[in-house]
Amino acid sequence: MAQFSLDRRSLLLGAAAIGALASLSACTGDQGRSPNGGGSATSDGSGPRTTLVVGATAEPDTLDIANNAKAAVPQLLLYNVLETLVKIDSEGTLKPLLASAWSLSDDRLTYSFTLRNNIRFSSGAEVTAEAVVQSLEHHRASAANAADLEVVEAVETPEPGVVQLTLSRPSNFLLYNLAGRAGTILDPESLSSIATEPKGSGAYTVGAWQRGSSIELPRNENYWGNQPKFGTVTFRYFPDPQALTSAMLAGDIDIISDVTAPESLPQFSDTETYTVIEGTTNGEVVLGFNHSSEPLKNLKVRQAINHAIDRQGLIDTVWAGKGTLIGSMVPPTDPWFEDLSQTYPYDPAVATQLLSESGVTNITLRLRVPALPYAPSAARVVASQLKEVGITVQVEELDFTTWIEQVYTQANYDMTIVAHVEPRDLVNWANPQYYWRYDNPEFQALVVEADEAPEAEMVDKLKQAGKVLADDAVADFLFLFPNLVVCKADLSGVNVNATTLSFDVTTIASRNG
Amino acid sequence: MMRRASLVVGAVLVGLVLMVSLVGLVWTPYDPARVVPGDRLLSPSATHWLGTDAFGIDILSRIMAGARSVLLVGVFAVGIAALVGVPLGIVAGMNSGWLGRVVVRATDVLYAFPAVLLAILFAGALGSSTTTAMLAIGIATIPVFTRIARAGVLQVMSQDFITASRVSGIGWLRIAWRHVLPNIAPLIGVQASVSFALAILAEAALSYLGLATPPEVPTWGRMLYDAQRHLLNDPHLAIAPAVAIAGAVLGFNLLGDGLRDLLDPRLKEVAE
């Protein structure tokens, strides 16, 4: 598995996926509310807004961004509490954050970052190059982030205010990784309490955490940038989508960061009160095939399944018609996106034909899915439609932890459904050990070439890679999660697209502020 | 008269559930598992009497097919509880030595584990399924049957014919089978009916908590859980399973009440 530097075990799965669906949306809380958001729906606009209550679905287990891979951690901390050298904006472009400038050497093996002057952690201590080195070294040795920094050979500070990264080989993806969880810069003082009280240089700090309910982010009084717009931002967690919708309708919260009950969107159609934002995410919902499962080794069987499933019907049924058809592992916000959604149009007759050509008969497949809002419903549609073409599907719902163990780690399954929410996660197909067990040297070569090539060629290589996945029917790429955010109408600045795992509240402002 | 009403209404409701599940076994208006995206969320009409759900499945068909799952849950849960609980109760009632005491105490310990707690643990350990839910409900109900059976046995044991049998040297197993069991059977029957109602409710609660994921044909509890996301826009999805659950629970409760009143002379009201 060390053969490609790209075959990191980085995927992001379902639970995480859901957490990550959040992009930025902004909404406001009413003044005079308790920080927990209690209050009736009638207290709108009675004064300037000082608090923001964000409703989300997945609560972090711990705040250790280095060792816990769940997307709920960066959703809360990334950009809000912990900042990075560079940042990815809503359009997917890299912007300076802690670094004011950066450069790449001609051999594309050395990055130099120049830190901003006068940047401070929330403790008041200066963000020095040494502190940056210390954080990056911490991530390089961590469980969740080491893979993202695999190409980094050394992190040094050749002169004050400059951080230099030496790579073992050129990598186009590294800068993007540095803009995510693996590039978060922590106050060296707080590395020992990273699981409960991580401290960074962001506009907000970690305050009271009522487990099972909410986490408060009070404003960072020492913030180096523009004054944060809210006194306190509270993330409230709702495991139950209906409870989240109710809380929004009752006026208890200001934003739904990731709508997991899209059926409820018509309730928010009053534009005087609410703003509904629809953008894209990096979350591909994949009907994954286990390529070591006998019937699924057959290309015609895989193609037949792709033809047998009415993906638009599935989106309508499972996600209230919100979502994009993709056809491969590439979201439309990536420069190498190509519309491959019509590679296998819905046609049961063709599916039946392909099945009889394949020579495989009496197919029975175990579809083992995690119990997340979308997967069991999608599984019912898949099972019903495959039955129409003569494939028997046994659906099993597993709790997410069991799913990780049985499906993800042991590859004990035939098919599964999960959302892969990380950016640029098509590289996972280059890892033959990955739970799909897909081993295609041609694809693997393309991905390595893409990462090492000059940027212009990279796009072309990745386009080819995406095409290979579609042609080989490696999976059924069901749809791309929409970024659905609902917020109160006085809020603005919510990111339309979820291009990172962060729910960035720093861009949000209120008319009533 | 009202006692009679309980019995009659209860019997009718339970009979209705039984009938629906039997008919559902051989015939439903539509295929209860076939997803039809084009027909989703239709309101009740002549073609779909109760409308369709988010998958475009006819709700009446799902209710009919689901009745069987509901009955299965009840039968298995109550069956486990009665088959284990009643013999334990008989042992506890007939044996006044250490064995009886151990059984009583063990029952108390088990009683301290509510069904939901067991279901949470079982679902984690065995995977969440309707089978796990049935198992959890059944095991959690064992103490109820043990207690009822023991109380009944204690009453029976004090009667003369038992003492006579004992004196004449008949083995305790035979006494239990011949004399005790028939005498406590009505009591068990009443409890079974009430426990059946509780099992249906418990299954619905476990479905809601995501601890009882569906077999091929989902139970009403699962239907209700699926419907809650649509409560605001399409309340008709929730009405049918809610009414079905309430009706079945009411039926089994009333049947149990009616039977109890019929069998328990103490509760016969004094004529005024």
Place this chain on the structure above:
Amino acid sequence: MPRVVLGRLLTLVLSLAGASVLIFLVVQALPGDLAQVMLGERATPAQIEALRERLGLNRPWVVRYLDWVGDMVRGDLGTSALSGLRVTDLVAGPIRVTGWLVLWSTLGSILVALPLGMWSALRRRHWDGFAVNALSQFGMAVPAFLAGILLVLVVAVRWGWLPANGYVPLARDPGEWARHLVLPVVSLVLVQGALLVRYVRSAFVEVLTEDHITTARSVGWTKLAALWRHGMRQAGLSLVTVLGLQVASLFVGAIVVENVFVLPGLGSMVLRAVVQRDFIVVQSVVMLLVVAVLVVNTVVDLLQAVLDPRIRAKEQR
């Protein structure tokens, strides 16, 4: 008498020991690995193994069991591997949430059930008594979570009178604390109260048909006065017994209601800990609940032994 107490206490200790083994074994059977959960999908097998070692997950289960029990005896519920916090600190908040919920809904149920149950017993041959009885039957047939969700949709969403869900600690804002508890308590009372009405009713019906009430009535007391004087105590006793028995089932109701109203109570804590495979937390919190139920049972037992001469005599034989 001391022998009775001693005997009961010994039984309690043995029961607790039995329960602890049961809990430990079930928890050990949970599939999935805490180390894997903590480190996530991206960790290497070596990292996971190292964490397992550090957490002591590789020790034989007997050692782990004895460790856990030994700590508990000393009042230490262990340390959550996931958060690094002590379980005693972690449960402090949830215990209060569930405690308030159970306390208020028990009081509420009694307040609702006592008069209604008496009424329906007194008027059992009239339409209104029958109506109360029928109503309680319907109350028992409605799933608690459905009642809760409908309450939220009507009272919080449609009318905007109360918050839809969530919890504010009492110390932080008593007003908000109360507002957040109203709907959860009401939905528990609806279900729990319906059940209690039926117990109260049958207790009073039984009392009403007994001789001394008939006697009292024949010497000119009104039915209500007779019931009040003679019936209350007897019915009260059976009510207490029923409430004692309901400790366990109240928790069941609470766990569902906690879920509907997103309350950070013990129920949701256990649910979460199982999903996270935070074994110590699951074991200790479940044990805590079981201890509570068993201790209540023992106290009720002892009270009965003290109050009821027949039992006392039997025990001493």
